[in-house]
Ligand SMILES: Cc1cc2nc3c(=O)[nH]c(=O)nc-3n(C[C@H](O)[C@H](O)[C@H](O)COP(=O)(O)OP(=O)(O)OC[C@H]3O[C@@H](n4cnc5c(N)ncnc54)[C@H](O)[C@@H]3O)c2cc1C
Ligand SMILES: *[C@@H]1O[C@H](CO)[C@@H](O)[C@H](O)[C@H]1NC(C)=O
Ligand SMILES: *[C@@H]1O[C@H](CO)[C@@H](O)[C@H](O)[C@H]1NC(C)=O
Ligand SMILES: *[C@@H]1O[C@H](CO)[C@@H](O)[C@H](O)[C@H]1NC(C)=O
C-alpha cells in the first residue's frame with residue numbers, strides 16, 4: 001500500500017507534518033489489533049466510501065483509515081497515535097457538518113463495524129456500540145417490541161447525535177438521546193478505557209451529554225428503551241404556496257403554545273413537524289414554496305384533530321399514510337437512502353435555536369428568498385430553509401444543570417442550508433454565504449432580548465463557544481476544567497471545540 005498520491009505526500013512534507021502510511025501503521029500496530037480490522041488509505045477502493053461526508057465543506061484530511069473490528073482496538077490506536085504525535089478522529093457516518101472538522105489531518109478511527117445492539121435481560125435498556133446509526137437501531141428494536149430516542153433522520157449516528165443532545169420524534173415522551181444515556185464506555189485522550197455513568201466519573205457523565213465530542217471516543221453506550229406503543233404512526237406532508245405563510249406559522253405557534261407557567265401544550269403524540277422554504281420552478285416559477293411534514297404517534301383519526309388547522313390551509317398537494325414507526329423517516333424523506341440524508345455536497349449552513357416563530361421574521365426570510373429567485377436564480381433550487389419542532393415535555397422536565405446540554409428551552413431548531421453546485425463560482429459562493437448569514441441574523445433578531453443559540457449538532461463551526469455550550473459562565477468554566485483534567489493536551493479539538 002502507498003500514500004495517496006505524490007502530490008499529497010509532498011504537501012504533507014511541505015507543512016512539516018509526519019506523513020503516515022498504512023504500511024507503517026500495519027507494521028507498527030497491525031499485530032496488536034483484532035483480526036477484522038482493516039487499514040488503508042486513498043489508494044484503496046474503500047477510501048471514498050469510508051470518507052463519505054454529507055457536507056464536503058467540513059472535510060477532514062484523512063491520511064490513513066483504521067476500520068476497527070472490536071471496541072478494544074480503539075484504545076490501542078489512540079495510544080499509538082499519541083506516541084507518534086499523529087492526530088486521530090472518530091468517524092461513524094460522516095454527517096458532522098461543522099467546518100471545524102476541516103482542521104483535522106491524521107488517522108481516521110472508523111467505527112462502522114461496531115454495530116452491535118444488545119437488549120438487556122430486564123427489557124429496560126440496550127447496549128449499542130459506537131458505530132450504530134438510527135435507522136438500523138429503530139428497526140431492530142421495533143421488531144422486538146421496543147423504541148428508543150434517536151434523531152429524526154435514519155442516516156445519522158446514534159452516538160454522534162447523543163454527544164451533542166439528539167433531538168427526535170420521541171423526545172416529548174422520553175427526552176433527547178442524551179437524556180436516555182445510562183452509561184458509556186469511553187476511550188480518553190491518553191488511550192485509557194473507562195466506564196462513565198452517574199457513579200463512575202460522574203463529572204464526565206455530565207459533560208458527555210451535550211459536549212461529548214470534546215472528551216473521548218465512545219465505543220459503546222447503554223440507553224433506555226420503552227415498549228413500542230401504537231403499531232402505526234400517521235404522517236402527512238403538505239405543499240403550500242407562500243401566500244399562506246402567516247396561516248402556517250400561526251398554526252405552528254398555536255400547536256406548540258407554552259402556558260405562562262412554562263407548560264408545553266404540544267400534543268405529546270406529535271412526533272415532529274418540520275417545514276422547508278424551497279424553490280420548485282415547476283410549481284411556482286417566481287416564489288418559494290412552503291413544504292411541511294408531520295408525524296404522529298397513533299392513528300390517522302387521532303392525528304386529524306392535531307392536523308385540522310393545517311388541513312384548513314389550501315394546499316398545492318398533500319401526501320399521507322400510516323406506517324410502522326421505523327418507516328416514518330422515509331415517509332418524511334429522511335430515510336437512510338433518501339437524498340436529504342445521503343447526498344454529499346458542499347453546504348453553507350447556519351442555525352438558530354428559537355423558542356417560537358416570529359411571523360415578521362419569517363416573512364422577511366421568505367421575501368428575501370423571493371428576491372433571490374429573480375436576482376440569483378442559480379442559487380434558488382439548491383437552498384433549503386428548514387424549521388423543526390418537536391414536543392418537549394420530557395426535555396424540559398429535566399434539571400438543565402444535570403447535563404452539559406444547555407438549550408432545553410429551544411423548542412424550534414432552524415437551519416439555513418445553502419448547497420453549492422460543483423461548478424459554483426466564487427461570486428456565487430459569496431452570495432450564498434451572505435444569504436446564510438442574513439437568514440440566521442433575521443431569526444435571531446426575531447427574538448429580541450434572547451441570546452443566539454447554535455445547537456452544537458447543527459452549528460456551522462463559526463459561532464462562539466457560548467452559542468454551542470451555553471451562555472452561563474459556569475457551564476463554560478466547568479467544561480474547561482474537565483478539559484484540563486481529562487484531555488489536557490486537547491486531542492479532541494476538531495468538533496466545535498470548547499478550547
Ligand atoms: C441529514 C442530517 C440529519 C440530521 N438529523 C438530526 C436529528 O434529527 N436530530 C439531531 O439531534 N441531530 C441531527 N443531525 C445532526 C447530527 O446529530 C450531527 O451531524 C452528528 O454529529 C452526526 O454524527 P455522526 O456520527 O452521524 O457523524 P460523523 O461525522 O461521523 O461524526 C460527527 C462527530 O462526532 C464524532 N463521533 C461520532 N461517533 C463517535 C463516537 N462513537 N465517539 C466519539 N465521537 C464520535 C466524530 O468524531 C465527529 O467529530 C442531522 C444531521 C444531518 C446531516
Ligand atoms: C480472529 O480472531 C478470533 C478471536 O478473536 C478467532 O476466533 C478467529 O479464528 C480469528 N480469525 C482469523 C481468520 O484468524
Ligand atoms: C459504504 O459501504 C457499505 C457496505 O457496502 C454500505 O452499507 C454503506 O452505505 C456505504 N456508505 C456510503 C457512505 O456510501
Ligand atoms: C457505573 O459503573 C461502575 C463501574 O463499572 C459500576 O460498578 C456501577 O454499577 C455503574 N453504575 C450504574 C448506575 O450503572
Ligand SMILES: *[C@@H]1O[C@H](CO)[C@@H](O)[C@H](O)[C@H]1NC(C)=O
Nearest residue numbers: 258259260261262263264265
Ligand atoms: C401549569 O398550568 C396548567 C394549567 O393551569 C396546569 O395543568 C399545570 O399543572 C401547571 N404546571 C405547573 C408546572 O405548574
Ligand SMILES: *[C@@H]1O[C@H](CO)[C@@H](O)[C@H](O)[C@H]1NC(C)=O
Nearest residue numbers: 378421422423424425426428
Ligand atoms: C454549472 O453546471 C450546470 C449543469 O450541471 C449548468 O446548467 C450551469 O450553467 C453551470 N454553471 C456555470 C456557472 O458554469
Ligand SMILES: *[C@@H]1O[C@H](CO)[C@@H](O)[C@H](O)[C@H]1NC(C)=O
Nearest residue numbers: 358359360361445446447448
Ligand atoms: C419580531 O421580529 C421583528 C423583526 O426583527 C422585531 O422587530 C420584533 O420585535 C419581533 N417581535 C417579537 C414579538 O419579538
